[in-house]
Structures are given as structure tokens and as C-alpha cells.
Amino acid sequence: MCCPGCLAVATLIEQQGLARFYEFRTVPSARPKDHAAAASPWAVCDRPEVAARLAPRAAEGRNELRCRVDGVTCAACIWLLERGVRGIEGVTDVGVNPLSGETTVQFDPQRTRPSEILGTIASFGFEPRPALLGGADHGHSEAQRAELKRLAVAGLGSAQVMTLAAALYIGGFEHMEAAYASFFALASMVVATPVVLYSGAPIFASAWRDLRGGRLGMDVPVALALVIALGASLVNALRGSGHVYFDSATMFLFFLVLGRFLESRARRRAGGVFDALADLRPLSTTRRRGDSLERIGTIELAAGDLVVVAPGEAVPADGELTSEHGAFDESLLSGESLGRLRARGEAVLGGSVNAGRAPAEIRVTRLGADSYLERVGNLLQRALADRPAFLRVADRWATWFVVALLAITAAAGAFWLSTAPDRAFEVVLSLLVVTCPCALSLAAPAAFAVALGTLARRGLLLSSARVLERLGDVTTWMFDKTGTLSEGRIVVGRVDTLAALDAESCLALAAALEASNEHPIARALRAGGPITAATDVDYQPGYGVTGTIDGRRYRLGSARHVGALGSDDSQCVYLADGQELLARIELTDTLRPRAREALAALEARGYALLLVSGDTLGAVSRAAGALGVKEWHATQRPEDKLALLEARQRSGAVVAAVGDGINDAPLLAQADVSVALVAGSQLAQASADIVFTGDDLRVLARLPDWAAATRRIVRQNLAWAAVYNLAAVPLAAAGLIAPWMAAIGMSLSSLVVVGNALRLTRRLTDDARVPTVSAPHPAREQTA
Amino acid sequence: MSILFALIPLAIALLGLAIWAFFWAVRAGQFDDLDTPAVRILLDDEEARDA
Numbered sequence: 001m002c003c004p005g006c007l008a009v010a011t012l013i014e015q016q017g018l019a020r021f022y023e024f025r026t027v028p029s030a031r032p033k034d035h036a037a038a039a040s041p042w043a044v045c046d047r048p049e050v051a052a053r054l055a056p057r058a059a060e061g062r063n064e065l066r067c068r069v070d071g072v073t074c075a076a077c078i079w080l081l082e083r084g085v086r087g088i089e090g091v092t093d094v095g096v097n098p099l100s101g102e103t104t105v106q107f108d109p110q111r112t113r114p115s116e117i118l119g120t121i122a123s124f125g126f127e128p129r130p131a132l133l134g135g136a137d138h139g140h141s142e143a144q145r146a147e148l149k150r151l152a153v154a155g156l157g158s159a160q161v162m163t164l165a166a167a168l169y170i171g172g173f174e175h176m177e178a179a180y181a182s183f184f185a186l187a188s189m190v191v192a193t194p195v196v197l198y199s200g201a202p203i204f205a206s207a208w209r210d211l212r213g214g215r216l217g218m219d220v221p222v223a224l225a226l227v228i229a230l231g232a233s234l235v236n237a238l239r240g241s242g243h244v245y246f247d248s249a250t251m252f253l254f255f256l257v258l259g260r261f262l263e264s265r266a267r268r269r270a271g272g273v274f275d276a277l278a279d280l281r282p283l284s285t286t287r288r289r290g291d292s293l294e295r296i297g298t299i300e301l302a303a304g305d306l307v308v309v310a311p312g313e314a315v316p317a318d319g320e321l322t323s324e325h326g327a328f329d330e331s332l333l334s335g336e337s338l339g340r341l342r343a344r345g346e347a348v349l350g351g352s353v354n355a356g357r358a359p360a361e362i363r364v365t366r367l368g369a370d371s372y373l374e375r376v377g378n379l380l381q382r383a384l385a386d387r388p389a390f391l392r393v394a395d396r397w398a399t400w401f402v403v404a405l406l407a408i409t410a411a412a413g414a415f416w417l418s419t420a421p422d423r424a425f426e427v428v429l430s431l432l433v434v435t436c437p438c439a440l441s442l443a444a445p446a447a448f449a450v451a452l453g454t455l456a457r458r459g460l461l462l463s464s465a466r467v468l469e470r471l472g473d474v475t476t477w478m479f480d481k482t483g484t485l486s487e488g489r490i491v492v493g494r495v496d497t498l499a500a501l502d503a504e505s506c507l508a509l510a511a512a513l514e515a516s517n518e519h520p521i522a523r524a525l526r527a528g529g530p531i532t533a534a535t536d537v538d539y540q541p542g543y544g545v546t547g548t549i550d551g552r553r554y555r556l557g558s559a560r561h562v563g564a565l566g567s568d569d570s571q572c573v574y575l576a577d578g579q580e581l582l583a584r585i586e587l588t589d590t591l592r593p594r595a596r597e598a599l600a601a602l603e604a605r606g607y608a609l610l611l612v613s614g615d616t617l618g619a620v621s622r623a624a625g626a627l628g629v630k631e632w633h634a635t636q637r638p639e640d641k642l643a644l645l646e647a648r649q650r651s652g653a654v655v656a657a658v659g660d661g662i663n664d665a666p667l668l669a670q671a672d673v674s675v676a677l678v679a680g681s682q683l684a685q686a687s688a689d690i691v692f693t694g695d696d697l698r699v700l701a702r703l704p705d706w707a708a709a710t711r712r713i714v715r716q717n718l719a720w721a722a723v724y725n726l727a728a729v730p731l732a733a734a735g736l737i738a739p740w741m742a743a744i745g746m747s748l749s750s751l752v753v754v755g756n757a758l759r760l761t762r763r764l765t766d767d768a769r770v771p772t773v774s775a776p777h778p779a780r781e782q783t784a
Numbered sequence: 785m786s787i788l789f790a791l792i793p794l795a796i797a798l799l800g801l802a803i804w805a806f807f808w809a810v811r812a813g814q815f816d817d818l819d820t821p822a823v824r825i826l827l828d829d830e831e832a833r834d835a
Binding site for chain 2: 097
């Protein structure tokens with residue numbers, strides 16, 4: 001034990017019987033915040049207006065509080081959370097969803113309060129995120145369950161229908177009695193019809209939506225194939241003669257549903273736009289009315305209200321500054337790691353953090369739909385909804401395929417009707433079945449389903465398999481610096497001593513001056529160890545700090561602040577005493593391990609590399625030098641990044657962008673392929689095609705190879721399906737293929753395609769050069 | 785081979801039963817959390833002392 005305090009805490013944990021937490025946790029949990037300092041931040045949740053939204057009445061004498069809890073990483077967390085909350089007097093039930101962290105607490109409002117529940121959760125080191133501001137999506141677990149049920153029904157049903165179909169095929173050679181044949185057909189019908197109608201319902205619905213909107217979407221040919229296969233089989237089964245294709249229909253459906261299931265799981269993992277936006281705004285704020293200050297919930301704010309934002313607190317809504325001046329950290333919004341100065345009357349963005357030392361007073365101007373955050377969210381959603389330019393191309397092909405197929409079938413049908421009317425039905429059926437785009441439509445989904453699952457195990461979560469196709473066209477990789485190639489954590493770099501005092505003493509002085517400041521630079525300077533705080537500290541936001549240590553007055557900050565000459569690079573601070581400059585302290589952002597190797601690997605493959613950052617010239621040029629990147633752009637605002645990207649795209653480049661911050665979100669939405677890092681903001685993740693949960697960027701550098709391997713398999717499959725169809729269509733149109741032969745041919749061609757796709761598993765895991773999982777929840781990703 | 789006329793409907797009935805059971809399990813939240821129950825079973829003696 002390091003101190004009596006720790007001993008006391010450990011004893012307490014032991015006495016409470018909570019020690020087992022450490023036996024069962026598999027991932028270290030998030031560090032608890034200092035809760036003694038903040039006088040219950042949750043008290044505001046007890047205000048009637050807030051409580052009514054947060055914890056509505058569920059039944060007589062029982063309210064239900066719902067919130068998301070961040071920091072839930074493993075089984076031990078959930079155990080601790082449930083046990084801790086259940087221990088509160090008046091709580092009747094607790095449920096935690098380990099995937100989303102969504103927590104539901106039932107309690108008796110007479111015996112406990114929302115603030116106590118939230119406070120307890122926070123005291124265990126988790127972060128409760130009450131769903132007050134954003135539309136937290138409580139319906140998604142319901143959707144997930146529905147998908148799981150559809151998948152199971154399609155899987156079980158197709159297995160059953162396949163066994164019946166096998167009997168029918170063998171019976172076809174062994175001259176099965178007609179009574180048995182029609183019995184088997186009827187049995188398949190009984191199973192397949194409800195399976196197709198139930199599991200295929202979303203596909204039919206979406207195809208219907210497309211048709212009603214006058215479009216021939218992706219789902220139209222798929223739905224048509226299902227309807228034709230099912231309809232023809234129904235007719236034949238009820239007629240008691242001719243072949244049935246229930247097996248093809250159900251198997252086709254199963255693979256479709258499986259692919260979609262994997263895709264939507266990956267997407268859900270990436271998180272929602274609204275959650276991310278809601279997280280930026282504080283739960284409560286201080287409102288000033290005349291001379292009285294009142295702590296209120298942010299949802300109670302109205303335009304025109306005056307709010308007082310304490311240092312370190314987030315600004316609740318867009319507004320204008322009414323104090324003399326203030327410094328605001330917009331790093332989450334704009335990517336700049338250092339504070340931004342604002343004077344009276346200037347606009348302040350909701351979600352930025354007061355980085356100054358004094359409380360800032362702000363008049364709220366815009367709320368809700370008008371606010372900056374909300375508009376960024378809307379912009380993003382539009383960009384996301386707008387993107388599927390690539391999908392439209394694929395759709396056009398599908399449309400042509402279906403149109404051509406129907407034209408050929410109609411022509412063949414007309415021909416046979418005029419020459420041999422009694423065989424016309426059989427030929428049309430053979431033709432439809434043999435061309436039923438089974439192998440063709442399985443060719444891509446089967447390979448993608450395998451690739452999605454395998455890549456997820458390597459920490460790459462793809463929102464859609466089509467990303468793999470687009471990756472093949474990429475010519476340029478664009479990287480953000482802070483948080484992407486670097487760890488986004490400022491540390492003290494080189495210290496140039498300019499006077500007699502050595503570097504260590506200089507750092508100690510700097511740490512003492514910044515002892516009670518929460519600015520990122522101050523935190524970096526304090527990282528050295530225990531310090532004695534300076535006295536009489538005067539803080540000037542955006543410039544520096546002045547304080548007294550051992551009777552001497554010291555200044556720390558920008559060159560201007562200490563009265564030095566020299567470039568005012570915000571990546572270094574100067575320390576001076578009354579007479580002379582003592583030191584120049586460089587602040588750097590540590591680069592991710594392996595980032596250099598990853599970039600070198602990408603460059604070796606012939607990609608153009610581009611480093612764009614909102615950071616200062618000095619910082620970016622240093623990072624570019626260390627990483628070996630030749631082209632870089634510094635001080636880029638989100639708009640500049642977007643403009644740069646668009647210019648590249650106009651000149652013909654296909655750009656993959658990698659980023660992490662909210663400021664990267666528009667960039668990611670516009671890029672042809674986008675990758676977000678999981679440590680970054682949820683907004684960035686929501687707008688990205690790929691979420692990378694690992695730490696080793698070399699995995700990312702291998703992605704083009706894996707995408708190429710997947711595309712190769714898809715191409716082989718497509719080639720096979722095309723050859724098969726080209727050979728089969730003329731034969732079927734000529735009446736040389738009986739429907740049962742068509743069905744066997746189709747099933748076999750589908751099996752070839754699926755078998756080929758399974759080879760991908762080995763291709764994508766056989767690569768010993770790159771470590772496998774570094775994902776935070778590896779086990780969770782694999783269990784469906 | 786007439787036994788098939790009985791066995792196949794039986795197989796279909798069993799399939800229906802399996803799907804019903806699966807639906808019940810999904811509805812009851814059996815698939816919501818696939819990680820913690822494996823560990824939770826080791827903790828029950830503590831709960832008992834509490835109650």
C-alpha cells in the first residue's frame with residue numbers, strides 16, 4: 001500500500017465484499033474523476049423539470065431512469081455497476097446492456113432520487129450520460145433482436161428445405177414415385193413460404209418503397225428473384241408436377257440476411273451521431289438572474305438567458321460573451337489543441353470548454369435546431385445520406401441485368417408459345433431459375449460476409465462491405481495528425497536552457513506556476529511529479545501565467561508574455577524571472593508507435609500520402625519530418641481540409657481519409673473511403689466507413705492488401721457466375737434444360753461461390769506480419 | 785416408405801418448435817448479453833450472503 005488512504009480504501013473494498021471485482025475484470029476500467037471537487041454535479045437532475053424528462057413514472061410508486069453509461073468494458077464492470085446501484089435504498093431493479101452501456105434503473109421516488117443513482121454510478125468510476133439532450137435511440141436493441149430472429153429463421157428454414165430438396169434431386173434420378181415427389185414438394189412449401197415471407201420482409205418492404213418512388217433499387221431484383229422463385233415453386237407444388245426451387249430461394253435469402261446482419265452490427269458498433277452531439281453539451285449550467293445564480297438543467301435554458309461558465313466547464317449553448325474576455329478550448333470542435341481567445345460580444349460555441357481561469361458570462365443566442373452542434377449533425381447526416389453515388393452505379397447494373405433477363409425470358413416465352421405452347425411454361429421457368437441471380441448475387445455478399453467477420457477480428461469494423469470495393473480505387477491517403485498519427489497528448493519535449501538554471505529546475509518552476517490550471521499544456525508541465533504550487537498566481541488567458549515562488553516573481557507563457565523576442569510558436573512556452581529568460585520549453589505531441597512504419601508501407605505500395613492538421617506550422621512540420629511524409633498542410637480548419645480534399649478529388653484522385661476528431665467528421669463524410677479511430681470522437685466514427693479499434697497502424701496499412709484479396713475472390717465468383725449464366729441461358733432458352741437440371745445447376749454454382757468465399761478466412765488471417773486483435777472487446781465482436 | 789408421411793410432418797413440427805424456442809429466448813433477452821453470464825455464475829455465493 002502506498003499510503004494510509006489507499007489502505008483504508010482497500011480495507012473498505014475488502015469489507016464490502018467488493019474485492020472480487022479485481023478477480024473478474026478483464027480490462028482495466030476508466031479512472032474515476034475527482035468527485036469530491038465537484039459538489040454533486042447530478043443535483044440538478046432532481047429539479048422537477050429535469051427529473052420528469054430523465055426518470056418518468058413507470059408505474060404506481062415506481063419511476064424508471066434510463067441513461068447510457070460510458071466506461072463499461074467487461075463483465076466485472078457490469079457486476080460492480082448493478083451491485084452498487086442495487087445497494088441504494090429504494091432501487092428495485094437495475095439492468096445494464098453490456099454492448100451499448102444502456103442502463104435502466106427502477107426506483108421508488110419517495111425513497112431515493114435520480115441524483116443519488118447517477119452519483120453512485122459516477123462514484124464507481126463510470127460516466128453516466130443521461131439521455132436528456134439528444135434523441136438516444138432506445139429502439140435499437142429491439143431492431144437487433146428482430147434481425148437475429150430473421151437470421152435464425154432463414155438459417156434453420158434453409159437447412160430444412162435443403163434436406164428435402166436433396167431427397168427430391170436424388171429421387172429425380174432414382175425415379176421416385178410421383179406421390180412422394182409431390183409430398184416432398186408440399187413439405188418444402190410449408191417450410192419455405194413462411195420463412196421467405198418472414199425473413200425477407202425487410203427486403204420486400206424496401207423493394208416496394210423503391211418501386212413506389214419510381215426507382216429500380218438494389219433490393220428490387222433481389223425481391224423479384226425471391227418472388228419468382230417462390231411463386232413458380234408454389235404453382236408447381238400445388239400443381240403436383242414440375243420442379244420446385246424452395247431450396248434456392250431460402251438459401252439465397254439466408255446469405256442475404258447474414259450479410260446484412262453483419263453489416264448492421266458493424267454499423268451499430270460505430271455509434272450514433274446524436275449520442276455524440278449530446279455528449280458535448282453539459283448536463284447542467286449556472287444561470288444568472290439579476291444577482292442570483294441558480295444551477296439549472298441545460299434543457300431548461302431559453303434564448304436570452306445569461307449563463308456563467310466556470311473554468312473547465314463546457315458552454316451549454318451557442319451565445320455571445322458578455323465578460324471582458326475569455327479563452328475557450330474548441331479542440332473537440334475544431335481540432336486546435338490550444339485555447340482560443342474571445343472578447344466581449346464575440347460568439348462562443350456550445351460544447352467548447354472555458355479554458356480561462358475566470359468564470360465567463362455568456363448570453364445564450366441559439367438553442368436546439370439552430371445551434372452549431374445541431375447544424376454540424378444535420379450537415380453530416382445529409383452528407384451521409386447523399387454519399388451512395390457508388391451504390392447508384394451498382395444499382396444501374398442490377399437494373400440492366402434484371403431488364404435484360406426479363407426481356408430474354410419474354411422473348412423466349414413468346415417464341416415457344418408460338419411454336420410449342422405446351423412447353424412454354426417449362427422453358428420460361430427453367431430460364432428464370434437458371435438465371436435467378438443466385439450465384440451472381442451470392443458472389444459478392446458471400447465474400448463480403450466472410451471478409452467483414454474476419455476483418456472485425458483484426459480490429460477493423462466496416463460499416464459496409466462496399467468499402468472494400470472502393471478501396472481498390474484509392475490513390476491518396478490523407479491523415480489527420482492530432483489523435484490519429486499522434487496520440488493527441490501533449491508532453492514536454494526539448495528544454496532549451498537560456499540562463500544558468502538547469503532544465504530540471506526550470507521544469508519544476510513551470511510546474512509550480514501551472515499547479516492549479518486545467519489547460520492541457522499545464523497538465524503536461526505538471527506531469528513530472530509532486531510540485532509545490534506558486535503563490536499569488538495571475539493567469540492571463542491565451543498569454544501565460546505569472547506567479548511567485550520562494551519570493552521571486554516568474555513568468556511563463558508565450559514569447560510576448562515574458563517579453564522575449566522570437567517567433568511566437570504556440571508549441572513552446574518561455575520561462576522568465578524578473579531579469580532574464582530562463583528556458584524555452586518545447587511541447588510535442590507523441591507519435592503513435594509504428595505510425596512511421598505504417599506510412600512507409602503505404603508509400604511503398606505507391607499511394608500518395610498527405611498530412612493535414614489544424615495544428616501549428618512548427619508542430620506539423622516536425623511530425624511530418626519524423627514520419628517521413630513529404631506533403632503536409634498545417635493550420636487547416638475543417639473547411640480548409642474539406643476544400644483540399646475536394647480539390648484532390650476534382651483532379652481525379654480517389655482519397656482515403658483517416659481521422660479522429662469532430663473537426664474531421666466532414667472530411668470523413670466527403671472522402672471516398674474514411675477511417676475513424678475508435679479513441680476519437682463518436683461523431684467521427686459515425687461518419688466513417690471503417691472504424692479502427694486497434695492501436696497498431698500497421699494493421700491499417702495492410703487493409704489495401706486485404707481489400708484486394710476480397711475483390712479478387714469477388715471477381716472470381718462473378719466470373720464463374722457469369723460464365724455459368726452465359727452457358728446456361730441459351731441452353732435453357734432452347735428448351736434443352738429441364739427445370740430440375742436448372743435448379744441443380746444453380747445450387748451447385750452457388751456452392752462453388754460460397755466455398756470460394758470461405759477461402760478468404762485463411763487469406764485474411766494467415767498474415768503473421770501483423771498482430772491480430774487489439775480491439776477493446778475482441779470476444780464481443782465474434783459472438784453474434 | 786409410407787412412414788415418411790408421418791416423419792416429415794414431425795420434422796417440420798420440430799422445426800417450428802425450435803423456432804418458437806429461439807424466439808422465446810430472444811424475447812427473454814437471452815442473446816442481449818453473451819459475455820457477463822459466464823462470469824456471473826461464479827459470483828452467486830456472494831449474493832446469497834447478502835440476501
